Amino acid sequence: MSALPSSGAVLRTGPVSPNPLEVDRISKSFGSVRALTDVSFAVPPGQIVGLLGPNGAGKSTTMKAVLGLIRPDAGMIRVFGRDVREDPVSTKRQIGYVPESPSLYEFLTGAEYLDFVADMYSIPPDVRRERIPQFLAGLELAGHENSLISGYSQGMKQKVALIAGLLHHPRLLVLDEPLNGLDPRSARVVKDLLRNLATSEGVGVLFSTHVLEIAQAICDRVVILSQGSVLAMDTVAALRAHAGLGGSGLEDVFLALTGTGDLSDVVAALSR
Amino acid sequence: MDLHRVRRLGGVLVASQLRSGRSTSDPKSLFGNPRLIGVVDVVVFLLTFGLADLAVQSVGVPPAELLPLVRDLLPFLPLVAVAAVLVAGVMFELTATSKFSGSDSANWLPLTPREYVAASSAAVAYTYSPAIALFLGATLPLAVATGTFYPWVGALVLSVASLFEGAFVVEMVRSLTQRMSAVNAGRRGQVTLLLRAALIVVIIVAFQFAFNPVLLFGLLQHAATIDLVTAIVPLLWSTQALTDWLAGAPLLGLLFAVGQIAFVAFLLVAAAWLRSRFWVVTASEVRLSALRYASGHPMLRSLGLSESEAALVSKDLRGYLRRRELLPMLVIPIVLIVIGLVEGGSIGGLGAILWIGWVAGFFALLLATTSVGQERRSLQSLYAFPISSRTLLRAKATGVLLPSIVGAVATSVAIGLLFGFPALAVLAIALLNSAAASVLCFWGLVFAARYSDFQDRPRPQYLRPLAMLEATGSGMVLLFAIVIPGGLAILHPVGENLVWMVWTVAAILLGGAASVHWARSGFDRMLRELPF
Numbered sequence: 001m002s003a004l005p006s007s008g009a010v011l012r013t014g015p016v017s018p019n020p021l022e023v024d025r026i027s028k029s030f031g032s033v034r035a036l037t038d039v040s041f042a043v044p045p046g047q048i049v050g051l052l053g054p055n056g057a058g059k060s061t062t063m064k065a066v067l068g069l070i071r072p073d074a075g076m077i078r079v080f081g082r083d084v085r086e087d088p089v090s091t092k093r094q095i096g097y098v099p100e101s102p103s104l105y106e107f108l109t110g111a112e113y114l115d116f117v118a119d120m121y122s123i124p125p126d127v128r129r130e131r132i133p134q135f136l137a138g139l140e141l142a143g144h145e146n147s148l149i150s151g152y153s154q155g156m157k158q159k160v161a162l163i164a165g166l167l168h169h170p171r172l173l174v175l176d177e178p179l180n181g182l183d184p185r186s187a188r189v190v191k192d193l194l195r196n197l198a199t200s201e202g203v204g205v206l207f208s209t210h211v212l213e214i215a216q217a218i219c220d221r222v223v224i225l226s227q228g229s230v231l232a233m234d235t236v237a238a239l240r241a242h243a244g245l246g247g248s249g250l251e252d253v254f255l256a257l258t259g260t261g262d263l264s265d266v267v268a269a270l271s272r
Numbered sequence: 273m274d275l276h277r278v279r280r281l282g283g284v285l286v287a288s289q290l291r292s293g294r295s296t297s298d299p300k301s302l303f304g305n306p307r308l309i310g311v312v313d314v315v316v317f318l319l320t321f322g323l324a325d326l327a328v329q330s331v332g333v334p335p336a337e338l339l340p341l342v343r344d345l346l347p348f349l350p351l352v353a354v355a356a357v358l359v360a361g362v363m364f365e366l367t368a369t370s371k372f373s374g375s376d377s378a379n380w381l382p383l384t385p386r387e388y389v390a391a392s393s394a395a396v397a398y399t400y401s402p403a404i405a406l407f408l409g410a411t412l413p414l415a416v417a418t419g420t421f422y423p424w425v426g427a428l429v430l431s432v433a434s435l436f437e438g439a440f441v442v443e444m445v446r447s448l449t450q451r452m453s454a455v456n457a458g459r460r461g462q463v464t465l466l467l468r469a470a471l472i473v474v475i476i477v478a479f480q481f482a483f484n485p486v487l488l489f490g491l492l493q494h495a496a497t498i499d500l501v502t503a504i505v506p507l508l509w510s511t512q513a514l515t516d517w518l519a520g521a522p523l524l525g526l527l528f529a530v531g532q533i534a535f536v537a538f539l540l541v542a543a544a545w546l547r548s549r550f551w552v553v554t555a556s557e558v559r560l561s562a563l564r565y566a567s568g569h570p571m572l573r574s575l576g577l578s579e580s581e582a583a584l585v586s587k588d589l590r591g592y593l594r595r596r597e598l599l600p601m602l603v604i605p606i607v608l609i610v611i612g613l614v615e616g617g618s619i620g621g622l623g624a625i626l627w628i629g630w631v632a633g634f635f636a637l638l639l640a641t642t643s644v645g646q647e648r649r650s651l652q653s654l655y656a657f658p659i660s661s662r663t664l665l666r667a668k669a670t671g672v673l674l675p676s677i678v679g680a681v682a683t684s685v686a687i688g689l690l691f692g693f694p695a696l697a698v699l700a701i702a703l704l705n706s707a708a709a710s711v712l713c714f715w716g717l718v719f720a721a722r723y724s725d726f727q728d729r730p731r732p733q734y735l736r737p738l739a740m741l742e743a744t745g746s747g748m749v750l751l752f753a754i755v756i757p758g759g760l761a762i763l764h765p766v767g768e769n770l771v772w773m774v775w776t777v778a779a780i781l782l783g784g785a786a787s788v789h790w791a792r793s794g795f796d797r798m799l800r801e802l803p804f
Binding site: 064067068069070071089090091092093095097099101103104105107108111112114115116117118119120121122125128129132133148164 | 565566568579580582583586587590591594595648649650651652653655656657658659660800801802
């Protein structure tokens, strides 16, 4: 699809789609506030799709709608071809979700929390005994797993939330700012893991971030949301070309597309 | 101590409490302004003053006959002030989450512990001042009519001092329980967490009983050496001061009054010392024994629960013991049962059955109504998990029923032993109270599914206040419709109790069926969309 589609462009690949995720013209209002307007995009198998946009653009609302946490006023969301409202329980089994600010049960230890999550997804004991220690070691949480989460740093909580989202081998990952608070090594591990899951296992990844360098580095495609509508949707290279900024980075493209390119006045005012 | 800083911080704490109690807050509105409490004080005072004045004028009783009433009432105003702050303080102030409990931001502001304690105590005292405004307004016409206006002014001063006395005690308990929350840092095992929970419960119960007005009134009424008791218990010095003043011994009264003020000052110093000595900024690391990562909970699974239901119940039960803000919920039935046992000799067999039934039902209702709201922002995780509304309902109900039924059976046996009931009657009481707790559990879940409050507040309220009132009122009607005929059925000889028995069974079946039906529809609706 070319960049800058008209608002409300529909992406459909037929009645039964192999796409892990299809968001089809969804709209959502909270009272008088219009949060989403005719948002459409897809996450094909094996692709990492970045969801970008300024604060309040509707990224988290979109992700919550994908999970069925909020109900769109209009439009449809399909996960592996099925309407998420049809059978929400089995749909959620296929999704791994990391919320923007993980609200974990802080009175549990990290290990207890992950065991609890494993029970929720009915992960067999032998699988959890193998996978949880691997994740803990990989993200350098080993040795802290028997401490209460209330004593964890923000980054450690984020790691627990990430492990919880990945533990059950999801086929679609919905990650809302997943690298928040992670140290550089762990962030690298997560980025490489996502790339590996997408490439070798065909997992679809919807990934929101404010750090445009990260999006540029790992996303196959990006969807730019602004004020609840899709402003642009394509590969980073195509967006660059479309914005007439061929040699620029994603940050310049993003600022140009969202109309916030020239910030010199703001910086000058704040420097006084 | 910088009084300006104390006043500013106190104002912020009061505003925080006022604004956190409502989902939408307009900072410019009077309802979010600390002046609101002052306005409530004045309105309550004028209202009760007007009503009491009208009563005094219309009844036309001679002042000499009113004087004994004034002598009875005025000395107890300071005790009312202490009791109001302590009861409300334990119920509301100490249930604040660790994130807000000490107003953590005060820890990195340039404040001394004494300034913080003074500001926080002033905020607590001011928040609960309408309780004393009510009594001061009601007693002023009596004092004017009987020529005891100056002792009334003394009661006002000592009542304000007593509000601070209670508030300083709340601060002391706050520091001690916070210390208990972190005292096991670095140690391993579930036992340490259980010990921590038990210690916090003991501290709160001990302070409740030490300052419980019921016990203090009892002490005053029954103690032969009343002067000795009041002389050695500083809490009663205000009462003694006013009693002496009204009895024509103003100098002795002044001595006790000065002693009371000095004691309040001492409590400020003690509370500040406890804060500086025991306050822990954040919960320290608590380590537990290593987990085996296995699908477990065999005991819960043996009750017929699925893997995810058992995990949810286990999580909730751990929360009751590990979450400091939930522990006071466990204190409530303990205090109520102990009061019932202390007073047990005078309430009779039916009274005892009703009391235990009420405690069991109320406890189940309290746990159920708060069971969904206590998920707070973590509710988002539950929505993201692949679980159905029925799974969540069964888990929540089991998490409430387990402690409620265990408590109902244990207290039924205790009451049975105390009153010497036959074994069959004890069994019937245990069954009755378990059934009442079960019905009230589902009745509470009806409200929890619809009106839970998930806001991250200094004082989590779990259920919207109006819904809590509705749930409690309707729940009590339902509860008494079960336990009153049930108690009569147990106490009547076999054959004569048929009507009461039929009534009880009908109330349990009808109330239970309606509650389960509405709880199911509520959970179905709740899980359709995240409420925040």
